[in-house]
Amino acid sequence: MTPVLAAPETNPGRSPATAHAVAFVAEKKPLAEAIGRDLAELTADPEAFAAALRTGLLSLSDAEYLEGQRRVAPGIGAVLGVRWPLIEAIKRGFRESTRRERTSTWLFVADRLLREPELESNWFAFGLLERLIQDEPERTWQLTRRAAREAADWITVDSLAHVVGKGILAEPYRWAELEQLVYSPSRWERRLVGSTIATTPFIDRRRGREPLVAQHGLGLIAQLIGDAEPDVQKALAWALRSLTVVDREAVTTFCETEAGRAAKTADGHRAWVIRDVLPKLDQVRTAAIRATLDGIRRRPGSPSTSSAAEAADRFGQGMLGAPQPEPPLT
Numbered sequence: 165m166t167p168v169l170a171a172p173e174t175n176p177g178r179s180p181a182t183a184h185a186v187a188f189v190a191e192k193k194p195l196a197e198a199i200g201r202d203l204a205e206l207t208a209d210p211e212a213f214a215a216a217l218r219t220g221l222l223s224l225s226d227a228e229y230l231e232g233q234r235r236v237a238p239g240i241g242a243v244l245g246v247r248w249p250l251i252e253a254i255k256r257g258f259r260e261s262t263r264r265e266r267t268s269t270w271l272f273v274a275d276r277l278l279r280e281p282e283l284e285s286n287w288f289a290f291g292l293l294e295r296l297i298q299d300e301p302e303r304t305w306q307l308t309r310r311a312a313r314e315a316a317d318w319i320t321v322d323s324l325a326h327v328v329g330k331g332i333l334a335e336p337y338r339w340a341e342l343e344q345l346v347y348s349p350s351r352w353e354r355r356l357v358g359s360t361i362a363t364t365p366f367i368d369r370r371r372g373r374e375p376l377v378a379q380h381g382l383g384l385i386a387q388l389i390g391d392a393e394p395d396v397q398k399a400l401a402w403a404l405r406s407l408t409v410v411d412r413e414a415v416t417t418f419c420e421t422e423a424g425r426a427a428k429t430a431d432g433h434r435a436w437v438i439r440d441v442l443p444k445l446d447q448v449r450t451a452a453i454r455a456t457l458d459g460i461r462r463r464p465g466s467p468s469t470s471s472a473a474e475a476a477d478r479f480g481q482g483m484l485g486a487p488q489p490e491p492p493l494t
Contacts, residue, residue, distance in 0.1 A: 181228070181232075184228060185229070185247065188226055188229075188247065189247055189249045189250060192224050192250055192253075193249070193250065193253045195223065195224065196220075196224055196250040196251075196253035196254045196257065197253050197254070197256060197257035198257060199216075199217075199220035199223075199224075199254050199257065200253065200254040200255060200256060200257025200258035200259070200260075200261070201257040201258065201260070201261045202216065202220075203216060203217060203220075203254070203257075203258050204257075204258055204261035204262045204265075207262070207265070207269050207270060207273055208269055210272045210273045210275070210276035210277075211276065213273050213276065213277075214273075214276050214277055214280055214285065217254075217277065217285055217288060218280065218282065218285060220254065221244050221246050221254075221282070221284050221285070222244060224244075224246045224247075224250045224254075225244045225245045225246055226245050226246070226247060227245060228245075229245045229246070229247050230243060230244070230245025231245075233245060233319075237317045237318060237319050239316065239317065240283070240316075240317040240319065241281075241283055241316055241317065242281045242282045242283065243282060243283050243284065244282050244284050246284045251284060251287055251288060254288060255288065255291040258291075259291075259295075267292075267295055267296055267299050267300070268299070268300070270292050270295070270296055271296060271300055271303055271304065271307070273289075273292060274289045274292040274293055274296065274304075274307055275307060277289035277292070278307060278310065278311055278314075283317075283319075283320060286311065286320065287319075287320070287323050289311075290311070290323050290324055290326065290327055293307060293308055293311075293327045294326060294327050294330055297327060297330050297331045297334060298330075298334060301331065301334060301335055304327075304331070305331055305338070305341075308324065308327050308328060308331065309341075311324055312324060312328070312345070312352075312353055312356050313350070313353065315350075315352045315353070315356070316352060317352070318352075318355065318395055318398075320352075321352050321355050321356050321359055321399075322355075322359045322363075322399075324356065325356060325359035325360040325362070325363040326363055326367060328342065328356065328360045329360050329363045329364040329367045329372070330367055330368075332360070332364065333364065333367060333368055333371045333372060336376065339380045339384075342357055342360060342384065343383075343384060343387075345357050346384060346387045346388050346470075346472040347472050347475060347476050349476070351391075351393040351395055351396055352395070354388060354391060354393070354396045354472075355393075355395050355396050355398075355399040356399075357384050357388060357399070358385070358388065358396060358398075358399025358400045358402060358403040359399045359402065359403070361377075361381040361384060361385065361403035361406065361407065362399065362402040362403040362405070362406040363406070364377055364381070364406075365377060365406050365407065365409050365410050366406070372410075373409060373410045374410075375410070375411065377407075377410050378407050378410040378411035378414050378415070381403060381407050381410075382407065382414060382415070382418050385400055385403055385404060385418070386418070386422075386471070387470060387471050387472045388400055388470050388472055389422055389433075389434050389437055389470055390431060390433050390434045390468055390469035390470035390471070390473070391433060391468050391470045391472070391473065392433055392466065392467055392468040392469075392473075393468075397433060397436055397437050397440075398440075400437045401436075401437045401440035401441055404418070404419070404437070404441040404444075405440075405441055405444045408441075408444045408445070412444075412445070412446075415441070415444075415445070416445050416446060416449055419438050419441055419442070419445065419453055420449065420452070420453060420456075422434055422437075422438055423435070423438050423453045423456040423457050424456060426438065426456075426457060426460055427456050427457065427460065429469065430460055431460065431469050432460055432461045432462035432463055432466065433462060433466070433468065433469060433470075434469065435457045435460040435461070435462075436462050438453065438457060439454075439457060442454065
């Protein structure tokens, strides 16, 4: 039965689009959780799992949301238009039905789902990878890296960041692997650096907020700041805002230093990132940073000024960010 929407006068601040979204999710959530529970019976058969998931996703698709996805993420690949809370509901149903199961066979399921053309299946696979990264770290990391290489939109990248961050917290030496991505010719892999740093303090509120996270995070941002791609710039600003919960003083000092560099060279790319972080910083020091950046704006077509871009130019960008060989999933 379709829920009856509240009359407009009882929800004066709710738009028709929001009312539709709330009602659609409420109606479909039980079905989504049931789909997840049914999938728990198919983990030994990746082909059947992929087919059942796609059928389930189709039953949850929303044409209005599909249009919105294409609007907020121009160039996004094949999508079915399934709202994120419903994807999470499928994950929840699956998770509740597999709490006591071994995850060893899930690698093959995740590998199969990452080969599906529709992104919703890929996004569901990321949930499997989040659980697998603890049990099968090396092979899971290889699948994660493949997903990063193939990513072509910010929604996918920012979702994958949860897996990457969890893997790094479990095995801190992987910060060095993340560092390789600052030189990638793909703006999406470079964005993944920023979104991973932004996500990590909230994956685990103890390990994710240790001083090492701010140390490594600020080091990576220092290499990327000045990137000309707006998608990368947004992720770097997000990362800096997130790191204020780890070490606000270090982030403030970083922003003061980078603002000075931006002012010396009229670097609009660098200035945009710093400005976006200022609401999270101390107001007194923020006023000085704003004054330093006064009049500095991004100029369309201006090249990247990041140290990573300079290094890539020196050594030949085609050599950097090259795909690494994947071991077989045995």
